[in-house]
Amino acid sequence: MLRPRTARAATLAAAVSLSLALTGCGGGGTTQAGADGGAMTGELVVWHYYDEGSGGLQPFVKTWEERFEKANPEVDVKFEYVPYDQMASKVISAAAAGKTADVIMTAAPWVPEMVKAGAVQQIGDKWDAFPEKGLFPEKVEEGGILQGKRYAVQSFANIEGVYYNKTILDKIGASVPTNLDELEAAMAKAAAAGYTPFTTAAPTGAGGEFSAVPWLVSAGWSYTDADAASGKQTLERIQTWRDRKWLSPNDASGFNAGKNFTTGRYAFAQEGNWMLGAFKKDLKFEWGVAPLAGHDKALIGGESLTIGGKTEKPALAWKFIQDTFLSAQGGIDAAEAGSVPLRSDVASQDVVTKDVNLTAFTKIAAASIAAPTVPNTGKVSDVIGGAWNELIAGRIDADAAADRIAKQVPPLLAD
Amino acid sequence: MTVPLAERSGPLAAGDARRVTGRPAARRRVPSGRLLFALPAFAFLIVFFVYPLGLLIDTSVREVSLGSAANPGNPVVGAENYRTVLAEAAFREAVPRTLIFLVGSVALQLVLGLCVALVLNERFRGIAVPRFLIYFVWLLPPVVSGAVWKYALDGTEQGAVNDALLALGLVDSPVLFLTRPGVALAAITMVTAWAGVPFVAIVLTAALKDVPGELYEAARVDGCSPWHRFRWVTLPSIAPTLSILGTLLLIYSFKAFDYIFVLTQGGPGTSTSTVPYLAYLYSFAQFDFGLGSAVGVVSVLTALVFAVPYLLQVRKEEQS
Numbered sequence: 202m203l204r205p206r207t208a209r210a211a212t213l214a215a216a217v218s219l220s221l222a223l224t225g226c227g228g229g230g231t232t233q234a235g236a237d238g239g240a241m242t243g244e245l246v247v248w249h250y251y252d253e254g255s256g257g258l259q260p261f262v263k264t265w266e267e268r269f270e271k272a273n274p275e276v277d278v279k280f281e282y283v284p285y286d287q288m289a290s291k292v293i294s295a296a297a298a299g300k301t302a303d304v305i306m307t308a309a310p311w312v313p314e315m316v317k318a319g320a321v322q323q324i325g326d327k328w329d330a331f332p333e334k335g336l337f338p339e340k341v342e343e344g345g346i347l348q349g350k351r352y353a354v355q356s357f358a359n360i361e362g363v364y365y366n367k368t369i370l371d372k373i374g375a376s377v378p379t380n381l382d383e384l385e386a387a388m389a390k391a392a393a394a395g396y397t398p399f400t401t402a403a404p405t406g407a408g409g410e411f412s413a414v415p416w417l418v419s420a421g422w423s424y425t426d427a428d429a430a431s432g433k434q435t436l437e438r439i440q441t442w443r444d445r446k447w448l449s450p451n452d453a454s455g456f457n458a459g460k461n462f463t464t465g466r467y468a469f470a471q472e473g474n475w476m477l478g479a480f481k482k483d484l485k486f487e488w489g490v491a492p493l494a495g496h497d498k499a500l501i502g503g504e505s506l507t508i509g510g511k512t513e514k515p516a517l518a519w520k521f522i523q524d525t526f527l528s529a530q531g532g533i534d535a536a537e538a539g540s541v542p543l544r545s546d547v548a549s550q551d552v553v554t555k556d557v558n559l560t561a562f563t564k565i566a567a568a569s570i571a572a573p574t575v576p577n578t579g580k581v582s583d584v585i586g587g588a589w590n591e592l593i594a595g596r597i598d599a600d601a602a603a604d605r606i607a608k609q610v611p612p613l614l615a616d
Numbered sequence: 617m618t619v620p621l622a623e624r625s626g627p628l629a630a631g632d633a634r635r636v637t638g639r640p641a642a643r644r645r646v647p648s649g650r651l652l653f654a655l656p657a658f659a660f661l662i663v664f665f666v667y668p669l670g671l672l673i674d675t676s677v678r679e680v681s682l683g684s685a686a687n688p689g690n691p692v693v694g695a696e697n698y699r700t701v702l703a704e705a706a707f708r709e710a711v712p713r714t715l716i717f718l719v720g721s722v723a724l725q726l727v728l729g730l731c732v733a734l735v736l737n738e739r740f741r742g743i744a745v746p747r748f749l750i751y752f753v754w755l756l757p758p759v760v761s762g763a764v765w766k767y768a769l770d771g772t773e774q775g776a777v778n779d780a781l782l783a784l785g786l787v788d789s790p791v792l793f794l795t796r797p798g799v800a801l802a803a804i805t806m807v808t809a810w811a812g813v814p815f816v817a818i819v820l821t822a823a824l825k826d827v828p829g830e831l832y833e834a835a836r837v838d839g840c841s842p843w844h845r846f847r848w849v850t851l852p853s854i855a856p857t858l859s860i861l862g863t864l865l866l867i868y869s870f871k872a873f874d875y876i877f878v879l880t881q882g883g884p885g886t887s888t889s890t891v892p893y894l895a896y897l898y899s900f901a902q903f904d905f906g907l908g909s910a911v912g913v914v915s916v917l918t919a920l921v922f923a924v925p926y927l928l929q930v931r932k933e934e935q936s
Contacts (some may be wrong), residue, residue, distance in 0.1 A: 437761070594884030
């Protein structure tokens, strides 16, 4: 089973404005070893959390290692796996012991605490000297900045969209929906025909934020306007789906949407772009990504890379990030794995533009938002994810969920 | 009945002296050389029990986040963490939930374990099969069996249990075992009990084998029915074991973490979070180590409440 947890980490970005029309110049810039940048040879340790649940992203580990070692024979890249849930504590405890990995894969909620513990270092000067930084959407990369200082960079985005089962839609005489009313009409027909109309993810804890926010922001809600009436109305709509038993019964028990959709008994699934590769390979029915008004914005996720606070080879670490993660080839790798590349020169290549489903995701990404980068980012995720989980599970109703979000999010953003 | 001292063999125990004189026996000085042999055990206890416990208590009165966890001298907030915990709805709801879980889990383990033990105590062809199954379940790591149960209890027709219930016509639609709050707690209780039954059965089987056969013979001669033999011979004979086992199960069940983590992660919301599980949530989901440690201290104190009767029973057993 594919678990999309790697993509569920909220991004460091503030917002995405993918400029698909832009085509930047190529060419790889490489950093020369600075006098204080440490050795440019020897072992380079990279901590990552890509595992079998990361779908098409997992092979990156081998690809990047081989590619970088081939170009730099004097370097021995060591990828070391750290479970996603343990990455933050591992990095911070390692920093306390005086030794971190050279390169660290991270997610937004952890960055403030990592910075506080001195577990990651500023990379603003390196980013500023990066000749291709202009190819990355400025607003996205602003996300790696905490209190005016840059600590991380992002190269591709992960978001959620609504997949449809075309085979079921054909059987029930429904067309691919373009708005929520059409979606509900199709769901009603699917239910009447004995199919489960919809499946999403509402796990216990923070994970549900990634599925809740697309509906909320598409309706006009925002983190800074958390008590917006549109938020409550949206949750009431979701409650209606729940009460009509249009949602899968196991949605509140984990990340089951992809697995459910694969069975062919679900008309729609809210899932991430990271499932594109697996769906292309595994699904035995016709399917696609619906261009759905009402779910045309999402919460941007995806990994960021940063340099360990205690590394003795910051220059080599940056060279690795630049030559793999931030490179044009790295962007193509990400696109082939189903992720939305942020480099404008990659976003305009065939690997993206000729894939109608990936293109649908890039359109959503262009209008999407990111979780706020504040010290309480993780707690904000807990509040929204928790309310979503309990709403889908039937433990609370939409009023209570909206009320909780409206009351608890603003103080967390202000702290 | 007290056996006269003169008729007993073996060294005189402290308890014997107390019974004879009515006063505790004078403590003999232990040669200091012998104490050296106890040093490794003392060192082990201090490093792995006393120090972590001290650290837990110390953290519980400080404000400690993930970023500052490794820093010395985090600000002391006194009893603030405890006040916060006691004021939290999640904690107040977790207390009765933990009690329900404990009572349900322990009762199921004892009743089912005794039933299985009575079967295992019999001699019949094929007894090796249930014995093997019991040991097999006992040896399964909780994470493995928990993952299997998670799939079995899936709330769709893909779940094996729901598939069976639907096929048998016992339900019209899948039961939401893991996502309906009350049902999820019952499911966790049953899975935890399922995992504990083999241990209970193995211990009780050993206890049953110690029941003198003459007692059953005498009961049969007196015309006792099987139920009466069970009620008036078996149960009184294994009562001390049941008592100690029950206390141990209370402690084990109170500490239960694996199945809650694997099956529901304490959810939906916090509807299957027990008090000790809340300590995990505060510490490793919210990274508020001060709050998590405060719940941890409360959990340790609660476990001590269960442990004291156990220790008293053990002491009583030793003395008798």
